[in-house]
Amino acid sequence: xxxxxxxxxxxxxxxxxxxxxxxxxxxxxxxxxxxxxxxxxxxxxxxxxxxxxxxxxxxxxxxxxxxxxxxxxxxxxxxxxxxxxxxxxxxxxxxxxxxxxxxxxxxxxxxxxxxxxxxxxxxxxxxxxxxxxxxxxxxxxxxxxxxxxxxxxxxxxxxxxxxxxxxxxx
Numbered sequence: 001x002x003x004x005x006x007x008x009x010x011x012x013x014x015x016x017x018x019x020x021x022x023x024x025x026x027x028x029x030x031x032x033x034x035x036x037x038x039x040x041x042x043x044x045x046x047x048x049x050x051x052x053x054x055x056x057x058x059x060x061x062x063x064x065x066x067x068x069x070x071x072x073x074x075x076x077x078x079x080x081x082x083x084x085x086x087x088x089x090x091x092x093x094x095x096x097x098x099x100x101x102x103x104x105x106x107x108x109x110x111x112x113x114x115x116x117x118x119x120x121x122x123x124x125x126x127x128x129x130x131x132x133x134x135x136x137x138x139x140x141x142x143x144x145x146x147x148x149x150x151x152x153x154x155x156x157x158x159x160x161x162x163x164x165x166x167x168x169x170x
Contacts, residue, residue: 033118040044081162109133112129
């Protein structure tokens with residue numbers, strides 16, 4: 001009896017799956033949008049990390065490649081991301097010892113200003129600042145030892161925010 005019921009439900013289930021479309025990343029990219037240009041993000045922050053511009057620009061391209069069907073092209077495109085890194089800093093957020101003040105916790109913050117231009121639908125264009133941070137403790141490590149991984153983590157958060165702002169119309 002179970003086999004018969006399963007055989008009867010199989011065509012119905014298949015029809016339902018064919019008629020539904022699920023977007024796991026929440027992106028709603030217009031069908032006529034085919035290309036996007038990601039212009040190199042210059043680092044205008046007072047504290048300059050030499051690889052930050054390249055790392056951020058590549059992280060944004062990777063997010064677009066991995067979550068859309070869009071082709072990244074130089075020059076003229078259906079959409080363009082451009083901007084600059086406006087802030088990078090590391091600050092103590094908690095003191096550990098009142099007699100000899102040392103940082104018990106630290107925070108790396110990255111700020112970027114992004115201009116997204118949609119050549120297909122100008123209403124979706126925007127220019128906005130985005131900021132993310134990561135709190136950490138050093139322990140026996142130096143800032144240089146942990147900084148690279150924390151920058152990667154923050155770039156993932158920033159690119160998700162930018163991607164969602166441009167393509168997830170919630």
